[in-house]
Structure formats: structure tokens, C-alpha cells
Amino acid sequence: MTASTVAGQGDGTLADQAYRSISDRLVTLRIRPGEPINDERIAAELGFGRTPVREALKRLEHERLIVAYPRRGTFATEVQIADLGHISEVRQRLEPLAASLAARRAGQGDRGDLDRLLARLADASDGGTDLIRLDMAVHRAIYAATRNPYLEDTLIRYDNLATRIWCLFIDRLPGLAGHVHEHGPLLRAIIDGDAEKAAALAAGHVEGFEAAIRGLI
Known part of the structure; x- marks a missing residue:
């Protein structure tokens, strides 16, 4: 998916657009529970830089859709x-x-x-x-x-x-x-x-x- 494709999903900053795209993958389990989240790979898939993706990931962590562990990385949360x-x-x-x-x-x-x-x-x-x-x-x-x-x-x-x-x-x-x-x-x-x-x-x-x-x- 390119940046222009994501932009077509709605208005907002690049971070907003990245948030919507990654959130959709997490919520519909295209990113499976427990799966590692690689910000560089996601940024490349979306056609964005890493900064808006990292901003989106911070928001998703606050919403309990992902979790970050020191020295281990970032993962999709398990469905409890x-x-x-x-x-x-x-x-x-x-x-x-x-x-x-x-x-x-x-x-x-x-x-x-x-x-x-x-x-x-x-x-x-x-x-x-x-x-x-x-x-x-x-x-x-x-x-x-x-x-x-x-x-x-x-x-x-x-x-x-x-x-x-x-x-x-x-x-x-x-x-x-x-x-x-x-x-x-x-x-x-x-x-x-x-x-x-x-x-x-x-x-x-x-x-x-x-x-x-x-x-x-």
C-alpha cells in the first residue's frame, strides 16, 4: 500500500494515516496477536518515513493494541x-x-x-x-x-x-x-x-x- 492509497482513506497527518492503516491490520488480526511490529518494514509498506509510523505506534500502544518491551521489541498485544x-x-x-x-x-x-x-x-x-x-x-x-x-x-x-x-x-x-x-x-x-x-x-x-x-x- 502506498502513501497515496492510505491518504485516500481520509484526511489527517501522515501519522494519522499510518495510525488508521496499522490499526486496521491489528484490529482485523492481519497482524496476529503476539506478532512482532517492525516500524521500518511497515514504513516501507506504507510509503512513509519512520517518524509518522513511530508516532502512530505510540498511540496504538496507549490504546493497548501493541506493547513495547525494553530490549525485546514491539509486539501486537494478545487478545485476552x-x-x-x-x-x-x-x-x-x-x-x-x-x-x-x-x-x-x-x-x-x-x-x-x-x-x-x-x-x-x-x-x-x-x-x-x-x-x-x-x-x-x-x-x-x-x-x-x-x-x-x-x-x-x-x-x-x-x-x-x-x-x-x-x-x-x-x-x-x-x-x-x-x-x-x-x-x-x-x-x-x-x-x-x-x-x-x-x-x-x-x-x-x-x-x-x-x-x-x-x-x-
Whole structure:
């Protein structure tokens, strides 16, 4: 992937673009848990210098997606199933809040973005990683529509951690498309400005995700 390709994924500094690209690889387990992270190799793959990649890696370490050990190197963190309960506790509180705020605060541009995602959901089939990326895009559009950058950053971090757990079990989870399609009524509630319904649907989605994972462990 070249720098121009990454730049096409969104605006921001080179460090922002590197962060998005490396984060996607970590969250979807293209970089496997425990795998070493070589900043020089990643910089070459992205077509960047090492400085923006190192800045991105610092952010990813803060978000617990990678870990650096003195004299050993940097590695993708292991996916700890024991963390599922902790992650869900946070998301059960904040996902409904985000959905409610988005329903009340989303501007015309936000609602247009959500409407386009709703159309994509209608055409989506059980496509593995592509479907997971669509799920992530839906979540990020909702977070952005809250107009609260602190809430948005927090929820992106916890959604990333939850999605890594999901990807670990993706081959054993039936009905992946159905899980993602649950976002349709949620998006509609936000677009329609129904904050109470949006909050309830978001809460149910988080509970359903945890129940599905716990059914396998």
C-alpha cells in the first residue's frame, strides 16, 4: 500500500494515516496477536518515513493494541478473552449514550453519511473482513455524530478491542451478517432523531455481542 492509497482513506497527518492503516491490520488480526511490529518494514509498506509510523505506534500502544518491551521489541498485544467483561462494562454505558447523542446532535452531513451506510447495509452479505470493516464504519459514523471528541476517541478505542475479540472467533460465530444488519434499525432511529429508541437498540447490540462470544467460551 502506498502513501497515496492510505491518504485516500481520509484526511489527517501522515501519522494519522499510518495510525488508521496499522490499526486496521491489528484490529482485523492481519497482524496476529503476539506478532512482532517492525516500524521500518511497515514504513516501507506504507510509503512513509519512520517518524509518522513511530508516532502512530505510540498511540496504538496507549490504546493497548501493541506493547513495547525494553530490549525485546514491539509486539501486537494478545487478545485476552478475560477482558471481554471489562470492555463490555464500558460499552454498555457509553454505546447507548453515543447513539442517543447522535440522534439529537447529528447534522445534515452526518445524517447523509448514516443514510449511505444504511444503504450499504442493505446490500451487505456475509463477507468476513469486509463486513467487519462495514461494522466498524457504522460505529465510527455514530461516534462522530455525537459531536463529542472525547467520547468518540474513547469508544473507538473500546470498539477496536471488542472487534479484535470478534475477529478471533469469526470462523465459529454464525450469522455474522445478521449481527451487522442489526445496525439498520439503529441507524434509522438516529437519522429520524429518536434518541430513546437509538439508545435502547445500541444497548441491545452490545449485550448481544457479549452473549454471542460467551456462548463460545
